[in-house]
Amino acid sequence: MTPDSWVPVPDNSPFTPHTLPYGVFAPEDGPRRVGVAIGDHVLDLARALGDDTFARPTLNAFLAQGRTRWQQVRADITALLTDAARRPDTEPALHRAADVRMYLPFEAADYVDFYASEHHAANIGRMLRPGQEPLTPQWKHLPIGYHGRAGTLVVSGTEINRPWGQTRPAGTETPSFGPSRKLDIEAEVGFVVGTGTALGTSVGVDDFADHVFGVCLVNDWSARDLQAWEYVPLGPFLAKSFATSVSPWIVPLDALRHARTAPPARTAPLQDYLRDGKDWGLDLSLEIRLNGHLVARPPFTSMYWTPAQMLAHMTVNGASLRTGDFYASGTVSGPGPDQRGSLMELTWNGQEPLTLPDGTTRTFLEDGDEVTISATAPGPDGTRIGFGQVTGRITAGPRTAPADATETR
Incomplete structure (x- = not known):
């Protein structure tokens, strides 16, 4: 069972630590980048993981990396959001969802x-x-x-x-x-x-x-x-x-x-x-x-x-x-x-x-x-x-x- 997140997650939130969906967002006056939703927040993955793959305006570069990579990143994000010891380094990468703008998350091919x-x-x-x-x-x-x-x-x-x-x-x-x-x-x-x-x-x-x-x-x-x-x-x-x-x-x-x-x-x-x-x-x-x-x-x-x-x-x-x-x-x-x-x-x-x-x-x-x-x-x-x-x-x-x-x- 996935442990609780140190990020507050409202009872009616669709985005618990079991979900961790990916999207593309932009903070106010900032560039588009890849994030993961948790409760009422969005985690900036480029900053949290130190990976420029996520400092891009679509998910496509990450999508192309394949299933093994997808699973590893999901495990890494879960650890960041559920291990209280990781909170001091991770919390600065969180944005309130109400303060960001969402975009089409991938560039569609067909x-x-x-x-x-x-x-x-x-x-x-x-x-x-x-x-x-x-x-x-x-x-x-x-x-x-x-x-x-x-x-x-x-x-x-x-x-x-x-x-x-x-x-x-x-x-x-x-x-x-x-x-x-x-x-x-x-x-x-x-x-x-x-x-x-x-x-x-x-x-x-x-x-x-x-x-x-x-x-x-x-x-x-x-x-x-x-x-x-x-x-x-x-x-x-x-x-x-x-x-x-x-x-x-x-x-x-x-x-x-x-x-x-x-x-x-x-x-x-x-x-x-x-x-x-x-x-x-x-x-x-x-x-x-x-x-x-x-x-x-x-x-x-x-x-x-x-x-x-x-x-x-x-x-x-x-x-x-x-x-x-x-x-x-x-x-x-x-x-x-x-x-x-x-x-x-x-x-x-x-x-x-x-x-x-x-x-x-x-x-x-x-x-x-x-x-x-x-x-x-x-x-x-x-x-x-x-x-x-x-x-x-x-x-x-x-x-x-x-x-x-x-x-x-």
Whole structure:
């Protein structure tokens, strides 16, 4: 069991000594650098460890060093924060989280988004293809995904400008151009790749932890009306490429040992390269809040495809990995009506408006709406591992913050 930290950690803090997530921060009037969250503080790793690897504006240099190094640094940080004898030398490297600004923690190389929830895929199928089989024929044989736009990944707190594009309203023949009227959320979980691979090689499911450094939260904003008009036959494009929000803290895989679980039972045979012998399902509990109101609790444990299977499929054709590659799970939805990870599902494509506790209703997002996604996972001895949160507010005007900056703590 990890001992208590000498740094004060509030009872409701997501960032205990069991978590120790990594992010990129800047103190007031200071340069960006890598830090680790502990309670209401951020530890400056370059100063605390005396290592210039962490005096950089992204995590990428550290990510490229590989799993052995990741584990050693985590052990070193744990010792710094739990050994009272190390306090005099370490305490000067602590910053109050309220006094720093957070940035996108890694420089993204490529971005892939999957469609790994059976419940989400089936709900969408029932809405769009009524009277037909809700899942497409290949869905249970391979993790479906698409290549997104790495350049529009933004950190939590960045305002989301309502996208414009072509739509074709029902009953019309000619498309129109204007702002999306069906702007939606997708509560997802993201995975950050550390070590790369050579072109022409693949990553097996059992090698997942050698390449993926850690886990974060994602909101893959989606313009459903743009998507409906553009996505046949090549899939998502402008409806999703305008912004994808990422939480500022990356929880290392080594913090999630107690969250690992077997995926749901398979109802179709798997190819050998997708047989996950190490049970890389994850027991994460997500919460979605709209304007502060809890609207859904999606369980990641219900996801049909594991992150290890997603990575194996992503590389089985010989596609190479690069440090900073990023992939997301797709919308996390469970079997219950209150476990759906998108407004499209929660309101059944606008047919069943969602009533909020303040009496207002929503089908899709309105200007000024703020969405916050948070999550926890089991830790050792009944503790909880926290992921912090990913937040975004919808605006009709230009973004008011840099695409990689946030004032969300």
